[in-house]
Amino acid sequence: MLGLPIEGNSRKLCQQYVADVVLPVKTTNYHRHGWTFGQYSDDTQQSREMYLTVLQGRGRMDAQLYALRTALLFQPGAYRVMGYGKTSATAMQAIWAGAHYTEAGVKSGNGNGSAMRSACLGVLLSGKWMPKSS
Incomplete structure (x- = not known):
């Protein structure tokens, strides 16, 4: 569910991603290193x-x-x-x-x-x- 935007990150950064992006449903405008929410590898x-x-x-x-x-x-x-x-x-x-x-x-x-x-x-x-x- 978390996908490519956070692959390889620490547990702490993954938890922060869930808190900041997934739970408040800010997924449509989230980008990290060119990868968008839901992008698979x-x-x-x-x-x-x-x-x-x-x-x-x-x-x-x-x-x-x-x-x-x-x-x-x-x-x-x-x-x-x-x-x-x-x-x-x-x-x-x-x-x-x-x-x-x-x-x-x-x-x-x-x-x-x-x-x-x-x-x-x-x-x-x-x-x-x-x-x-x-």
Whole structure:
């Protein structure tokens, strides 16, 4: 709910954001570092692509399809990817250039994106959000 405008901030700053912006509903004119209230990050965008990939596969994860869907987010003319890091951009550019998804990752990166994007799997694996088989 708090979104990209406060990502990476201390607990104290997050609490202040809730007190100053969210609770008094001053969300429509709030901007921080160019991010507006409700703006989501690349983790949310890529999580959505994972969710859609599993839905398309009727409960199966097609890693190659997911890699391509995610790489598409980073292409010129695609809608803007918000708040991504160098590791994500480098991997997605490599996939788009033809690298296999198992070889596209940046081995020296310190990112936590994989863990951040995996939250949707719990929802999917619960079976409550999967379409009924016909």
